[in-house]
Amino acid sequence: MTRADKVLIAAVLLCALLGLLTIYRHFFISSDQPFPKQATITVDGKVLRTIDLDPVAGNEMIQITGRLGPATVEVAGGRIRMREANCPEQICVKQGWIQAPGSTIVCLPGEIIIHIEGPAPVDAVTR
Amino acid sequence: MTRRGQILLIIGLGLLVVGVTVFLSERRIKEYRSEQFLMDTLVSIKVYGDDAATLPAAVAAAYGEMHRIAALVDRFPAAGTEDCRRSDVCRINEMAGIGPVRVDADTLAMLLLAKKYHDLSDGAFDVTIGPVMDLWDFAGDHPKVPASQSIVDTLPLVDIESLVVNAVESSVYLRKVGMKLDLGALAKGYATEKALQALVRQGIKKALIDAGGNIRVLGSNARNAPWRIGIKDPRKADALVAIVALEDAAAVTSGDYYRYFEAGGKRYHHILDPRSGYPASENMSMTVLCPDAGLADLLSTAFFVMKVEEALPLAERLGVNLVMVNAEGRIFHTSGLAAHLEVLPGGAYRYDPR
Amino acid sequence: MFSTRRLVYLALLLAMATALHVLEGLFPIPLPFPGVKLGLANIVTLLVLYLYDLRAAMTVAIARVLLGSLLGGTFFAPAFFLGLTGAVISTLVMALLVKKTSCFSPLGISLSGAVSHNLGQLLMASFLLQNQAIFFYLPILLLGAIPTGLMTGYLLQGLLERLEEAGILAELNRN
Numbered sequence: 173m174t175r176a177d178k179v180l181i182a183a184v185l186l187c188a189l190l191g192l193l194t195i196y197r198h199f200f201i202s203s204d205q206p207f208p209k210q211a212t213i214t215v216d217g218k219v220l221r222t223i224d225l226d227p228v229a230g231n232e233m234i235q236i237t238g239r240l241g242p243a244t245v246e247v248a249g250g251r252i253r254m255r256e257a258n259c260p261e262q263i264c265v266k267q268g269w270i271q272a273p274g275s276t277i278v279c280l281p282g283e284i285i286i287h288i289e290g291p292a293p294v295d296a297v298t299r
Numbered sequence: 300m301t302r303r304g305q306i307l308l309i310i311g312l313g314l315l316v317v318g319v320t321v322f323l324s325e326r327r328i329k330e331y332r333s334e335q336f337l338m339d340t341l342v343s344i345k346v347y348g349d350d351a352a353t354l355p356a357a358v359a360a361a362y363g364e365m366h367r368i369a370a371l372v373d374r375f376p377a378a379g380t381e382d383c384r385r386s387d388v389c390r391i392n393e394m395a396g397i398g399p400v401r402v403d404a405d406t407l408a409m410l411l412l413a414k415k416y417h418d419l420s421d422g423a424f425d426v427t428i429g430p431v432m433d434l435w436d437f438a439g440d441h442p443k444v445p446a447s448q449s450i451v452d453t454l455p456l457v458d459i460e461s462l463v464v465n466a467v468e469s470s471v472y473l474r475k476v477g478m479k480l481d482l483g484a485l486a487k488g489y490a491t492e493k494a495l496q497a498l499v500r501q502g503i504k505k506a507l508i509d510a511g512g513n514i515r516v517l518g519s520n521a522r523n524a525p526w527r528i529g530i531k532d533p534r535k536a537d538a539l540v541a542i543v544a545l546e547d548a549a550a551v552t553s554g555d556y557y558r559y560f561e562a563g564g565k566r567y568h569h570i571l572d573p574r575s576g577y578p579a580s581e582n583m584s585m586t587v588l589c590p591d592a593g594l595a596d597l598l599s600t601a602f603f604v605m606k607v608e609e610a611l612p613l614a615e616r617l618g619v620n621l622v623m624v625n626a627e628g629r630i631f632h633t634s635g636l637a638a639h640l641e642v643l644p645g646g647a648y649r650y651d652p653r
Numbered sequence: 654m655f656s657t658r659r660l661v662y663l664a665l666l667l668a669m670a671t672a673l674h675v676l677e678g679l680f681p682i683p684l685p686f687p688g689v690k691l692g693l694a695n696i697v698t699l700l701v702l703y704l705y706d707l708r709a710a711m712t713v714a715i716a717r718v719l720l721g722s723l724l725g726g727t728f729f730a731p732a733f734f735l736g737l738t739g740a741v742i743s744t745l746v747m748a749l750l751v752k753k754t755s756c757f758s759p760l761g762i763s764l765s766g767a768v769s770h771n772l773g774q775l776l777m778a779s780f781l782l783q784n785q786a787i788f789f790y791l792p793i794l795l796l797g798a799i800p801t802g803l804m805t806g807y808l809l810q811g812l813l814e815r816l817e818e819a820g821i822l823a824e825l826n827r828n
Contacts, residue, residue, distance in 0.1 A: 306807070309807060
């Protein structure tokens, strides 16, 4: 290992730690950081759920019930996928992760739609 | 640097990375979310806490409470079945005109609440609406406009004065044969409140329960800001009329758009004025905000059948907040809400902030 | 310059790189943050840089990402574009350091490769998502790049020495 190597390691380490301090304050303590994007899960034409797809947010399993029975949607690292679904061809499960706004996973037999859209302004809607 | 030193350095840095990331993810507040179809709607419970392992049990306890209340107030199991024996409302209805029935403390609490607010609202709210609800058949597959004579004939059975609630003996009695309780206007909210209390007992400090649009929040949201709750546009799907900032409170809306049918070009929805037996036509949407979800549910129904000039003063007097869209498409709200409410521009409604 | 020997060696190295790429995809690091990877396939890219030139290394890097994503089923998925951008940028940076400087050992080169790989990935991700907030993720990736980059560099260093001892390096250099 050369002297230049050590300088490089120290520099990267410093950048990383300084950056962590900044985002720690930004993401892990304070509030009102707008959501980058959101996904909606629709079953049988009704929006069941709107999920924040924050790239630094935690993993999450969402249990839903489609027309053909239970399904599990997984959210992790700003992405969303159909983890398990009770449908014959498993097309939605095989599609894997989606993360870009506008992307959609559709489970036709289960009548489940997962759609990623732009920023949404509310936590819940009273109706 | 020696070989050994290099390996140690790499391993050390690796452990540092693992340590930092695990620390960061531990510090992050954990969310657990679960949904169930319950009380004819989708109930979603979202809880936050530091210890992810405790969250599912808390949510399970909350659902347990909701299932318990749902079973108590179910009014449609067939007479004589096990479901009917478990349902206080079903047994009370079966025994109408025959004799009192011993009931659960929660059934008692709901009925006392119902009687109290029947009186405070001058009869705009009545849980003995069951016989008229059945005429319209909103719970069935083919709701229809009943013959006007049948409504006139049935209205005498809508009479909360003939609902005898004995708090000492925990018994309830409907005096007239044919009377029927229908707790649909407050049971969902009451169950939501019970679910929230279960969460609190489990040590939860941040939660949002969404029982088919009946919202109850605990604490502030995950970003330590007030929860932002949208109020649905009564005519446009997926649109909002306003956003309200909510902490430790409930927001429940009654609308004419939720369950309705059309006949002869007219819209008939499921919120009946107990005094006339017909759908109330004063408002499109009535949202009540107060700390108790059961009360918010009840009052949203009561205020819905009232004119704005009755509803607003009563809300102020009762110390609750409301946001409403009346039948003319005008938005009103209680004065205490001004700082927490954002009426969205671009809607088809008229709003004159005062 | 066309050489059959060179072609065969590069093909073998590409196969190794692809195998490492796929192998690594099968065993994600169990950290609570996604995206932190060992970058084993980078060993091969760097080895090609040491043995041959930028053109050969770039060919192997790009072909490896193509083949790896075909095998992993992520062809033309976002992950594919992220990996491709990362591979191209890190190969460029490492080539610059290997060919134009002499003060870095394989450890330092590999570390800069890992860092530039992450930078490239995030650039592409922010472009794909149209979202700059994703750069908040950079510090975690940078921190992760230090041990993983050093480790792959360490492995490469050992590999180069073994090749030297076995006389393979000299043999390769004759071409």
